[in-house]
Amino acid sequence: MFTAGTETSYLVLEFAMAELMLHQETMVKLQADVRRNTPRGQETVAEENFTGMMYLNAVIKETLRLHPPSPLLVPHLSLEECVVDSYGYTIPAGATVFISAWAISRDPMVWEAAEEFMPERFIQKGAVMAPDFTGKDFNFLPFGSGRRICPGINFAMASIEIVLFAGLFVLRGLAAWNWLSVIDPNQ
Numbered sequence: 002m003f004t005a006g007t008e009t010s011y012l013v014l015e016f017a018m019a020e021l022m023l024h025q026e027t028m029v030k031l032q033a034d035v036r037r038n039t040p041r042g043q044e045t046v047a048e049e050n051f052t053g054m055m056y057l058n059a060v061i062k063e064t065l066r067l068h069p070p071s072p073l074l075v076p077h078l079s080l081e082e083c084v085v086d087s088y089g090y091t092i093p094a095g096a097t098v099f100i101s102a103w104a105i106s107r108d109p110m111v112w113e114a115a116e117e118f119m120p121e122r123f124i125q126k127g128a129v130m131a132p133d134f135t136g137k138d139f140n141f142l143p144f145g146s147g148r149r150i151c152p153g154i155n156f157a158m159a160s161i162e163i164v165l166f167a168g169l170f171v172l173r174g175l176a177a178w179n180w181l182s183v184i185d186p187n188q
């Protein structure tokens with residue numbers, strides 16, 4: 002429970018920060034959102050500031066898509082034989098099944114520019130939209146699906162949002178997290 006709840010969330014945070022450093026245009030957009038949603042003079046982030054942070058939510062979803070912390074979910078056991086019609090293969094009863102959420106969420110047949118970090122793909126008509134990660138859209142399964150789906154989704158999303166938002170808030174005075182200009186990634 003501790004491992005399931007901590008390592009996963011901090012991995013998403015680490016990958017989100019790495020992607021933001023690599024994608025300065027995303028970083029600038031996100032910082033603009035932070036400034037817009039936190040009135041001048043405010044010392045820490047407050048719950049009501051999260052309401053307008055749609056882009057933050059899309060950044061986290063895109064991080065989960067490219068870097069799911071449980072890339073093979075957890076092993077599942079097939080209780081009865083199952084034939085996957087479209088691919089023509091049979092999964093026998095008693096088989097251990099690994100589902101690659103990583104490969105599914107980078108499948109170019111499903112995702113446009115699948116290898117690109119593009120949070121905008123989740124924003125349509127001014128709202129964060131499908132695909133949804135609560136197990137209904139099988140092309141995006143960072144938390145799994147079905148009866149054994151992760152029970153910590155809401156807690157995980159809230160804690161990742163709070164930490165990322167708080168970090169961006171502290172650094173809001175900077176033009177961007179432009180650490181690449183001072184740190185040579187080759188060293």
Ligand code: HEM
Nearest residue numbers: 005006009010071074075143144145146149150151153157
């Ligand atoms: C970004 C954060 C997280 C991710 C990506 C994640 C992902 C997952 C995945 C993929 C599974 C397996 C689902 C399946 O195989 O169908 C799982 C199971 C589980 N997760 Fe999470 N998780 C996260 C955060 C959390 C948090 C914060 C908690 C608790 C506070 C938690 C508790 C659990 C538990 C208890 C299970 C086992 C459920 C079962 O077997 O019935 N997870 N998680």
